[in-house]
Amino acid sequence: MADTLHPDKLQSDPVLRDGTHLSDLIDMDMREVKMRVLSDPDLYEIEMKKIFARCWLLVGHESEIPNKGDFIQRDMGSDSVIVAKDAKGDIHVSLNVCPHRGMRITTLESGNASSHVCIYHGWAFKPNGDFIGSPIASECMHGTMRSKEELGLRKARVAIWGGLIFATFDQDGPSFEEFMGDAKWYFDTLFDRTDSGMELLGPPQRFNIRANWKTACEQSAADGFHTLTLHRWLAEVGPYAKKPDAEGKGGDLSPEMYGCEVWTDHGHALRCIELDRKIARLTGKDPDTLTVEEKLTALPPPGITREMVPELLRRFSKEQLEIMAWRPPQVGGFFPNGLFEFIYLPQPDGTIVGAMALHVYVPKGPDKLEFTNYIFAERDTPPELKAKMLRLSIQMLGTSGLVEQDDSDTWPHQTLAAKGAVSKDITLKYQACYDNKGPENWPGPGHVGEGFTKDDTQWAWWRYYHELMTAPD
Amino acid sequence: MNQAMLAELKLLEPTPVPPVDSTQRLPVGSDIYNEIVMHLYDEAELLDDLRFSEWLETLAEDLEYNVPLRHTRPSRETDKSVIRTVQHMHDDYPSMRLRLMRLTDTNSAWGEDPPSRCRRLVSNIRAYITSNSNEYRVDSYMLLTRSRFDSDAFDLIPCKRHDVLRRENGKWKLARREVILDQAVLGTPNLGIFL
Numbered sequence: 001m002a003d004t005l006h007p008d009k010l011q012s013d014p015v016l017r018d019g020t021h022l023s024d025l026i027d028m029d030m031r032e033v034k035m036r037v038l039s040d041p042d043l044y045e046i047e048m049k050k051i052f053a054r055c056w057l058l059v060g061h062e063s064e065i066p067n068k069g070d071f072i073q074r075d076m077g078s079d080s081v082i083v084a085k086d087a088k089g090d091i092h093v094s095l096n097v098c099p100h101r102g103m104r105i106t107t108l109e110s111g112n113a114s115s116h117v118c119i120y121h122g123w124a125f126k127p128n129g130d131f132i133g134s135p136i137a138s139e140c141m142h143g144t145m146r147s148k149e150e151l152g153l154r155k156a157r158v159a160i161w162g163g164l165i166f167a168t169f170d171q172d173g174p175s176f177e178e179f180m181g182d183a184k185w186y187f188d189t190l191f192d193r194t195d196s197g198m199e200l201l202g203p204p205q206r207f208n209i210r211a212n213w214k215t216a217c218e219q220s221a222a223d224g225f226h227t228l229t230l231h232r233w234l235a236e237v238g239p240y241a242k243k244p245d246a247e248g249k250g251g252d253l254s255p256e257m258y259g260c261e262v263w264t265d266h267g268h269a270l271r272c273i274e275l276d277r278k279i280a281r282l283t284g285k286d287p288d289t290l291t292v293e294e295k296l297t298a299l300p301p302p303g304i305t306r307e308m309v310p311e312l313l314r315r316f317s318k319e320q321l322e323i324m325a326w327r328p329p330q331v332g333g334f335f336p337n338g339l340f341e342f343i344y345l346p347q348p349d350g351t352i353v354g355a356m357a358l359h360v361y362v363p364k365g366p367d368k369l370e371f372t373n374y375i376f377a378e379r380d381t382p383p384e385l386k387a388k389m390l391r392l393s394i395q396m397l398g399t400s401g402l403v404e405q406d407d408s409d410t411w412p413h414q415t416l417a418a419k420g421a422v423s424k425d426i427t428l429k430y431q432a433c434y435d436n437k438g439p440e441n442w443p444g445p446g447h448v449g450e451g452f453t454k455d456d457t458q459w460a461w462w463r464y465y466h467e468l469m470t471a472p473d
Numbered sequence: 474m475n476q477a478m479l480a481e482l483k484l485l486e487p488t489p490v491p492p493v494d495s496t497q498r499l500p501v502g503s504d505i506y507n508e509i510v511m512h513l514y515d516e517a518e519l520l521d522d523l524r525f526s527e528w529l530e531t532l533a534e535d536l537e538y539n540v541p542l543r544h545t546r547p548s549r550e551t552d553k554s555v556i557r558t559v560q561h562m563h564d565d566y567p568s569m570r571l572r573l574m575r576l577t578d579t580n581s582a583w584g585e586d587p588p589s590r591c592r593r594l595v596s597n598i599r600a601y602i603t604s605n606s607n608e609y610r611v612d613s614y615m616l617l618t619r620s621r622f623d624s625d626a627f628d629l630i631p632c633k634r635h636d637v638l639r640r641e642n643g644k645w646k647l648a649r650r651e652v653i654l655d656q657a658v659l660g661t662p663n664l665g666i667f668l
C-alpha cells in the first residue's frame with residue numbers, strides 16, 4: 001500500500017529555507033530518507049516542537065528520588081526539567097525555568113529540597129511546581145497582574161511505569177498507554193517483572209557526541225545488521241568469540257541475528273532474539289521438549305535468578321512467559337530517543353550474566369547529542385549478581401563500552417556527511433523487508449517479522465517521525 | 474542506610490584507594506620519587522604511542538581501575554560529587570586485557586581505528602609511602618588531549634589520578650588507579666582510550 005499524504009497534512013508539511021518540503025526528503029514508497037534530514041537546522045527546530053515537546057520522554061527512575069523532596073535535573077529535548085517527589089510521595093516534572101526572569105531554578109544534578117528557591121531574586125516553588133511566593137511580596141514583587149496560579153513552573157504530564165518516569169509537555173496528546181501501544185505488552189516483560197521492581201544502580205553516565213540525535217535513534221530502532229560489521233570484534237575476541245559450535249561457530253555472529261522483530265505504529269521497536277541455542281547448551285536438552293518454567297529456570301532473564309522465576313510465572317500471562325523463555329526482547333528502541341538493552345552475555349566460565357541498560361539520546365543542537373546511560377538491576381537481584389551486572393554493563397555499554405564506543409564514533413561521520421552539497425541528497429535506505437508477518441503462533445501484538453534481522457523496525461521509526469513532523473500544529 | 478544497603482554498596486563500588494598519609498611523603502628528587510616520575514612519564518609515552526602490549530606488562534594482575542562519574546552538587550556536599558557505583562570505567566586485569574586485545578588482536582576496533590592522536594601531559598606528582606613496603610600511593614594530574622580524524626577540535630580530558638604503584642623485581646606495576654575527572658558530562662564520544 002502506497003503512503004499518500006492527507007491534504008491536511010500537506011499543509012503542515014514543514015517547508016525548509018530553500019522551499020524544500022520534508023515530504024520531498026522522505027520517500028515513503030521507496031523507504032528512503034535523504035541525508036539532509038539528519039542534520040538540517042530548520043528541521044531541528046521543528047523536531048523540538050513537534051516531537052520533543054509532544055512525545056512521552058524518559059526522564060529517570062523512581063529509585064533516583066526515593067525520599068520526599070528528592071529531585072533530579074533532566075532534559076526533555078532542548079528543555080531542562082526538575083523531576084521531584086512531593087511531601088505526599090507523588091512525582092512531578094516541571095520546567096526548570098523561573099517564570100520571573102528565566103534563571104534555572106536548580107543548577108544541581110540532584111538534591112533534596114522541600115521548596116525550590118530561585119537564586120536570582122528568590123521566588124520559591126513547591127516540588128510540584130506551584131508558586132509559593134516572592135521574598136518581598138509586601139512590596140508587590142510579583143505584581144498583581146497575574147495570579148499565583150499563573151506564576152508556577154510549567155508542568156508536564158507524568159506517567160510512572162515499572163518505576164520509570166516518563167513525561168510530556170503535550171497536555172492534550174495521547175495517554176502514555178496509547179503512546180506505548182502494542183510495545184507495552186513486551187516492555188512489561190522487561191521493566192515491570194518483579195513485585196519489588198527495578199532500581200538504578202547509580203546516576204546515569206553522561207557524555208556528548210558531535211552527532212545529530214537521529215543518527216543514534218534510527219539505529220536504536222533495532223538496527224540488527226550493524227552488529228555483524230561495526231561490532232565484529234565481539235566475534236573476534238569478545239564475549240561471543242569462544243562460544244561452542246552448537247551455538248554457531250566461534251567468530252560468527254549471524255546466529256544472533258535470528259528471531260522475531262516487532263515494531264509498532266508509534267515507532268517503538270524490539271529485537272526478540274532466540275534463546276534456544278543457549279538453552280540447549282545449558283541444559284543439554286532440546287528446548288522444544290522443555291516447559292516454559294524449565295527454560296526460564298535454565299536461563300533466567302537478565303537480573304533474575306532461578307529463585308525469582310516463580311514470581312515471573314505468577315506475574316505474567318502464558319503468552320508473555322512464552323516470549324520470555326523463547327524469544328525475549330533483548331535490544332530495541334522507544335520512540336523518539338530511547339534505547340533498551342536486556343542482554344545475555346556469555347562468560348568465560350560458561351555461565352551467562354545479564355545486563356540491563358537504558359539509553360536516552362538528548363538532542364543538544366543539530367550536530368550534538370548527549371548520550372545518557374542508565375544501568376539497572378532488579379531490587380531483588382542478589383548483591384553479588386548486581387555487582388557483576390554493573391561491571392559488565394560498564395565494560396560493554398555506554399562511555400567506555402567495548403561495544404558502544406564503536407557506535408558513538410560512527411554517528412559524527414554521518415552527521416558531517418549530511419552537510420555535503422551533493423551528499424545531502426544521498427538517501428538512507430531501509431529496503432531489507434520481511435517477507436512474512438511472523439510465526440503463526442506468535443503470542444504477542446504489534447507488527448512482526450520472523451527470521452534474520454531486517455529493516456522494518458527502523459522504517460517504522462521513520463514513518464512515525466514523518467507522521468509527527470507533518471501533523472497539524 | 475541500613476547494614477544490608479551498606480554491604481551492597483561495598484560490592485558495587487571498587488575497593489577504596491588507600492588514603493594519603495602526608496607524613497609519609499617522598500621528597501621531590503629522592504631516588505624512589507624519581508623512579509616513580511620516570512615510570513609515569515614512560516607510561517604516558519607507551520599509551521600515546523599505542524604500545525598497548527608493553528603497557529599491559531605494567532599492570533598488576535590484581536589491578537583495580539576505575540573512573541567515577543562526577544556530579545554537580547552544592548559546595549557543602551562535595552563528597553557526593555564523586556560517584557563510584559555507576560562509573561565511566563570499572564575494570565580489573567582481565568577486563569583491561571580484553572580491552573587491549575580488542576585493539577591489538579582484531580581489525581575491527583573501529584572506535585579507535587584509525588587511532589586517536591593523544592597526548593598525556595602528566596604533572597603535580599606526589600608520592601607517599603604506604604603500609605606495604607613495596608607500594609606507594611601516587612597522585613598526579615593529567616591533561617589528555619585527543620584528536621580524531623580531520624577535526625581540528627581537541628577533546629580535552631583533564632583529571633587527577635590516584636594510583637598505587639608497586640615495585641616488583643625492579644619493575645613498577647600499576648596496582649590501583651582511580652581517575653577523578655573534571656567534567657560531569659564528558660566532552661569526548663567514548664573512553665576507548667586509557668587515562
Ligand code: FES
Nearest residue numbers: 098100101118121
Ligand atoms: S529569575 Fe527567578 S526569581 Fe528572578
Ligand SMILES: [Fe+2]
Nearest residue numbers: 226231404407
Ligand atoms: Fe551498536
